[in-house]
Each structure stands twice: as structure tokens, then as C-alpha cells.
Amino acid sequence: MYQGVSSVSLPGVRIVRGACAAARVLPLPRPLVRIRHYVDASADERFPCVSALRLERVSKHWGATKAVDEASFATPSGALVVLLGPSGCGKSTTLRMIAGLDAPSAGRILIDERDVTRAAPAERRISMVFQSYALFPHLDVAENIVFGLRVRKVSPAERDTRLAKVAHLLGLSPYLARKPSQLSGGQQQRVALGRAIIAETPVCLMDEPLSNLDAQLRAEMRQEIRALQTRLRITMVYVTHDQVEAMSMADRVVLLNKGRIEQDGTPAELYETPANVFVARFIGTPPMNLLPLVAGGGGAIVAGTEGPPMLPAACAGGTLGVRPEHIAIGFEDGVRVGVANVEYLGADSLVTCTVGDAQLQARVAGRCALARGDTTWLKWPRGAATWFDDTGRRVAHDSTEAPATMLA
Ligand code: ADP
Numbered sequence: 001m002y003q004g005v006s007s008v009s010l011p012g013v014r015i016v017r018g019a020c021a022a023a024r025v026l027p028l029p030r031p032l033v034r035i036r037h038y039v040d041a042s043a044d045e046r047f048p049c050v051s052a053l054r055l056e057r058v059s060k061h062w063g064a065t066k067a068v069d070e071a072s073f074a075t076p077s078g079a080l081v082v083l084l085g086p087s088g089c090g091k092s093t094t095l096r097m098i099a100g101l102d103a104p105s106a107g108r109i110l111i112d113e114r115d116v117t118r119a120a121p122a123e124r125r126i127s128m129v130f131q132s133y134a135l136f137p138h139l140d141v142a143e144n145i146v147f148g149l150r151v152r153k154v155s156p157a158e159r160d161t162r163l164a165k166v167a168h169l170l171g172l173s174p175y176l177a178r179k180p181s182q183l184s185g186g187q188q189q190r191v192a193l194g195r196a197i198i199a200e201t202p203v204c205l206m207d208e209p210l211s212n213l214d215a216q217l218r219a220e221m222r223q224e225i226r227a228l229q230t231r232l233r234i235t236m237v238y239v240t241h242d243q244v245e246a247m248s249m250a251d252r253v254v255l256l257n258k259g260r261i262e263q264d265g266t267p268a269e270l271y272e273t274p275a276n277v278f279v280a281r282f283i284g285t286p287p288m289n290l291l292p293l294v295a296g297g298g299g300a301i302v303a304g305t306e307g308p309p310m311l312p313a314a315c316a317g318g319t320l321g322v323r324p325e326h327i328a329i330g331f332e333d334g335v336r337v338g339v340a341n342v343e344y345l346g347a348d349s350l351v352t353c354t355v356g357d358a359q360l361q362a363r364v365a366g367r368c369a370l371a372r373g374d375t376t377w378l379k380w381p382r383g384a385a386t387w388f389d390d391t392g393r394r395v396a397h398d399s400t401e402a403p404a405t406m407l408a
Pocket of ligand 1: 062065066067068085086087088089090091092093094
């Protein structure tokens with residue numbers, strides 16, 4: 001629901017304030033002049049759109065609901081930042097506040113070091129790609145792409161030049177006279193992308209832009225968007241709940257949970273050094289194994305870690321984390337486990353094992369000779385163990401010592 005704005009225009013759409021629960025997206029009047037000539041251009045493709053975005057302790061409260069709670073992060077110029085998290089964690093609200101469609105309850109938003117917290121959307125110089133694409137069915141591809149330029153009264157010559165450049169870039173030149181209904185899902189997505197790019201704004205916002213596409217097309221478009229963003233050095237904020245999208249596209253990932261940022265880092269940082277058990281569980285398929293170090297069960301689990309027994313003092317009563325691909329299986333050394341399930345996935349197999357009350361998954365290459373009901377051994381290198389304290393926060397590796405009680 002878009003509240004707190006009167007009437008705003010983004011490329012190709014006008015969002016009108018209303019009492020209804022959802023935004024009303026209205027087509028603007030049909031343009032009077034049609035574009036006739038489309039020229040393929042191979043001129044310099046780099047658009048003059050580099051900038052940076054910064055959020056400082058931004059909050060949005062809807063009554064008692066803290067949709068976003070003191071979120072702070074910065075987007076380096078020309079970087080792709082993904083806002084990731086489960087449904088309802090505050091991703092769209094954050095994006096809408098950056099766009100100016102929702103006003104923050106507290107905090108500041110800066111674009112290019114200019115405070116735009118209270119600025120109207122049109123003054124922010126952002127473009128936005130929606131999940132639904134928001135294409136006008138009655139306009140052809142060319143008219144859809146240049147719509148925002150027409151609204152902003154950009155000269156016809158400039159419009160034609162920019163259209164040719166964008167169409168060429170996106171491989172849309174042969175389709176400019178088609179209506180959206182005559183395009184595939186991927187082509188429609190490209191038109192929506194073209195409409196954002198042609199605006200040449202410093203910041204481009206994307207709200208789950210691939211969620212309407214099938215798995216294969218999503219994978220292709222992920223690469224396409226990333227290549228385009230890198231080539232044009234666009235500063236992009238990209239919302240998704242799909243961690244594969246985040247990991248494969250982002251320079252930085254901002255992982256949200258219940259309105260708060262759990263971790264802000266590179267994909268590798270989130271994967272290799274998760275700040276807490278939420279991040280460890282959210283990133284990775286299957287996720288990191290998290291094994292509670294409770295009295296009695298902890299010793300057996302810790303025994304899987306190779307080398308002399310060591311446990312960070314802060315972790316007694318905490319959690320041990322180990323990624324499935326770091327577990328070696330069947331060496332008659334480490335933790336004795338029962339095999340609960342074996343899933344053959346082609347390139348590898350997932351073996352689910354039980355130790356005491358805990359379950360953990362190991363990923364092994366190719367086929368696995370084990371079957372449900374077998375017993376075997378698991379172990380993992382010392383460096384593969386991640387320790388979390390009893391509040392769920394990761395404990396740095398250098399603070400290790402070995403309380404004997406846990407290893408008895
Ligand atoms: P996400 O995009 O991560 O799925 P949202 O940003 O849409 O999450 O929503 C975050 C939280 O804020 C949710 O609990 C949602 O119900 C609530 N919320 C979002 N918009 C409104 C609104 N207009 N009024 C009341 N609550 C809202």
C-alpha cells in the first residue's frame with residue numbers, strides 16, 4: 001500500500017494516492033506522436049549514471065508493526081546491492097522509501113550525498129522496475145520504452161537516439177513495433193528494463209523483477225541484468241527473497257529479518273562468515289548444519305571436528321555450524337551417525353544423518369553407496385567449524401579453548 005505520497009510519476013506509471021489497499025497504477029494518456037524510425041546504434045554504451053545511495057537508521061512503523069527498524073547501509077557507486085530476506089522482512093518497504101513512495105518514520109536517505117528523505121519521487125532521479133513490469137498493453141515496445149521521456153518532455157530527436165541505443169543494448173531492435181502481448185516473458189522483462197535504463201537515472205531500483213519467469217529464463221535474465229548493470233555502471237538496489245539470485249548477482253547483500261539488518265556484506269562473507277545463526281540458516285542450499293551443544297550431546301558432535309578437541313569457551317551451550325559440503329563421510333573416524341536418508345541429485349548426493357537428537361546433512365560428490373538405516377562416520381576440517389554463542393552470534397575462531405566437560 002502506498003501511503004504518504006500524493007501523486008508521483010515513475011517512468012511509465014503514475015501512482016495515485018487513494019484509500020484503497022493497493023496502489024492504483026494508471027496508464028497516462030496515449031501519446032499523440034508515434035516514433036517512426038529506429039536505428040541500431042553501437043555508439044558508446046556507457047550511460048552517465050553513477051551515484052551512491054546511503055540509508056542512515058531508517059525506520060518505518062505501521063502502528064505497532066516495525067516494517068523497517070533502524071536500517072543503515074550504503075551502496076557504492078556502480079554497485080549492485082541486493083535486499084534479501086523472507087517474506088514480510090521489510091524489503092519492499094525499504095525500496096519504497098528509497099523511491100519516495102513511502103515516507104520513513106525516522107532516519108535519513110541520501111542519494112549522491114544529497115538528503116532526499118523528504119524529496120518527491122520525481123526529484124530523486126531514480127528509476128524502478130516492478131515485479132509486474134507495468135507495461136502498457138496498448139502501446140508498442142518503442143512507446144513503452146520512451147514513455148517516461150515523453151512525459152518529461154525530452155525532445156523527439158533525443159528520445160529516438162536513446163531508444164535506438166537501449167533497444168540495441170537489450171536486443172529489442174527487431175521488436176519495437178510489437179505490443180507486449182506479442183512478446184515472450186523474457187522480452188517483456190527486457191522492455192521493463194529498457195524503460196528504466198533509458199531514464200539514465202543514477203539509481204535503479206528493482207522489486208523482484210524476475211519472479212514471473214520460469215526457472216531457466218530467470219537464470220538467463222540474472223546474467224543479463226548483471227552484465228548490463230556492470231557494463232553501464234548503474235547503481236542498483238535489487239529486492240528478492242531468492243538467495244540464489246542474491247548470491248549470483250550481488251556485489252553486496254543486505255539480509256533483512258523482521259525489519260532489521262542481520263548482515264550486510266559480500267555474498268562470500270555471508271556464506272563463509274555468517275554473523276549469526278539466522279544468516280547461516282538463510283544462506284546456502286541446503287543450509288549450514290546447526291547442532292546445539294547441549295550437555296551430553298555436545299561432546300559427540302564436537303568430536304567430528306578434526307584435530308585436538310577445542311571449543312570456544314563462549315560456545316558452551318551454544319551451537320556448532322558446519323556446511324554440508326565440508327563434511328567427509330565414512331572414514332571410521334569422527335562422529336558415529338545413523339543414515340536417515342540419501343537423496344541422489346546427479347552431480348552429488350545429500351546424505352541426512354542422525355546423531356543423538358540432532359540431524360545433519362552431508363553433500364558428497366556423485367552417487368553414495370550408503371542407504372537409509374546404515375551407520376557411518378562423519379568428520380570435517382577444523383577450519384570448517386563455525387561456532388555460535390548462546391545468543392546465536394558467531395564467535396571468532398581465535399577465541400578457542402577446550403572445556404573438558406563438553407568433550408567427555
Ligand atoms: P517484504 O517486501 O520483505 O515481503 P514488506 O516490506 O512488504 O515485506 O512488509 C514488511 C512488514 O510491513 C510486513 O509485516 C507487512 O505486513 C507490513 N506492511 C507493509 N506495508 C504495510 C502497510 N501499508 N500497512 C501496514 N503494514 C504494512
